[in-house]
Amino acid sequence: MEGPELLLEVKGLKTYFFLDEGTVKAVEGADFSLLRGGTLGIVGESGCGKTVTAYSITQLIESPGRIVEGQILFHRRLNGVEGSPATTEVVDLAKLRPGSRSICEIRGSEIAMVFQEPMTALSPVHTIGDQIMEVILLHRKVSKKEAREQTVEMLRHVGIPKSETRLDTYPFQLSGGMRQRAMIAMALMCRPSLLIADEPTTALDVTMQAQILELMKQLQREMGMAVILITHNLGVVAEVCEQVAVMYLGEVVEWADVEALFADPLHPYTQALLRSIPKLGQSKKGRLDPIKGMVPDPYNRPGGCPFHPRCAQMIAGRCDQERPPLVRRPDGRTVRCVLYADS
């Protein structure tokens, strides 16, 4: 078998929102790629464009937002029969019209999503069974009865006890953890090759978070799908992901393997981010080092490098003037910072 196969390549993605007050450049240059079966974490502060990046991949950006530039290359496997070499076709998702037939065929079937709030992300007036079955009835040729059986099976698989009866309950009758399990079951019904999880554990309590993450890891191993995990929790990233994309103000400032990133963060923002979280074994007197300043107003992005007003290693006359180039390091990781531009 030849080397690991690419699943998704995001190149120079830019997604803007055209509002009356001005243009919000929610994503201003996102570059990363993901291997089939791999796990990518996208981290960053609130409002840095993590969710918009994820929504761009499946064209879920609502008007007045729009992808203005870049490519999202999805390597779609065509009728991959077990054993025989599968042929793949490359689709540029960024070129598909939102709501078009081609993107609807991919959504839910090949790229599935899990959302943050399991309470509001499920319709309160439809049974969970109804909402889950819908996915498979839509994308696969199955009868209602088969769909129901498969749903029961999947619910059991994600750890919902008495799934035959739970099928007919409404979301408000389930606990938060159960609802998120149902959400995951819904996403996995068609065995997608990519699962995008947008802060799947943020709304859950801590014990539940661990369980859900463990469940996702287990299902990923079983089904061989790739996962993009969006989170602001670096601990979760270290736990689950193989690669990390760090975002700041709409830009992917650093993209690396998870060990490399934690051992040797390159971008000053990543370095600052890692200094700001507590570590086990750190002395009680040792103080956390918060990143100074605030995330700038999205309407007025700083010129040059967006991080320069808060950066400790800012080079006056350079960082506030020129946009740092995307630097690809020999080991494959990329960083967007002038400090590495000359090496």
Added chain:
Amino acid sequence: MLQFILRRLLFIIPTFFVISFVTFIVIQLPPSDYAQTYVSGLLAQGDNIDAQATLKNLRDLYGIGEPAYVQYGKWMWGILTRGDFGMAFEYQQPVSFIIWERIEFTIVITLASLLVSWLIAFPVGIYSAVRQYSLGDYLSTFLAFIGISVPSFLMALVIMYILFKYFNITLGGLFSSQMEKAPWSLAKVVDFLQHTWLAILILGVSSTGGLIRTLRANLLDEMHKPYVITARAKGLPEWKVVIKYPLRLALNPFISGVGFTLPLLVNGSIIISVVMSLPLVGVMLLRSLQSQDMYLAGSLILITSLLTIIGVFLSDMLLAWVDPRIRYQ
């Protein structure tokens, strides 16, 4: 669920009595009565009668002059035991003889106009919300506001004038004179529709504007909720997403409002029925209140309020059926 239905059903009984009692008392409140109005009417025409004796006779005959609660008791007893709603003084006939036909026609016309307003409001409202700030949205908003602000009787007058002047069509009444007494047949139904389409349309349109705006607002509230994004992420085509999810939730306020739409249409039709000379309940109620024909007025209000109570009960049931959050309380 059964308990829920039972409780709602039990609530109907006291509500019914309270409403009927209050309306009966209110009708009695003015310092005169039907006998007085009748006798002074005769005197004004110059009839030579013994005013005091006639007054006394009439009052004895109809039980006027007794304390209001005694009259109410007798009246209610008559209704509950014999279905006797008392006498309509002015018509010199029992109330139950003259009101049913009117109530039937009123219900038919009311329901027809409700249907019309929904048939217009739903597609337009959904379009307006889904294509917010589009040309079509602005246009429908403009028309909706005109519909809300122009009084329906004015619209009726203008249209009737135009129809008469340029097409030589006169609309009025429920049937043409030769069909009036004919037994029901397809021809009679057609005749009925020919006479009442404008009234149905105008009554319907008068509430359409409000409905469009309400539906648009409700739907816009729901359109941006996370579960809609979930539905899109499943790969459902946009129209299916809208119909299955946000529209379903946007309907709840509508359904709870159905109960109140019924009396509104009955009351709202008064002016239209006067303008278009339709023999509906509203006109009769207005007349009976002017002449203090108390049993007739009381019965009409009683029946309309009973319809309202039933309407609210039905909308409660519907709401529980549609929304599991209510059903499973």
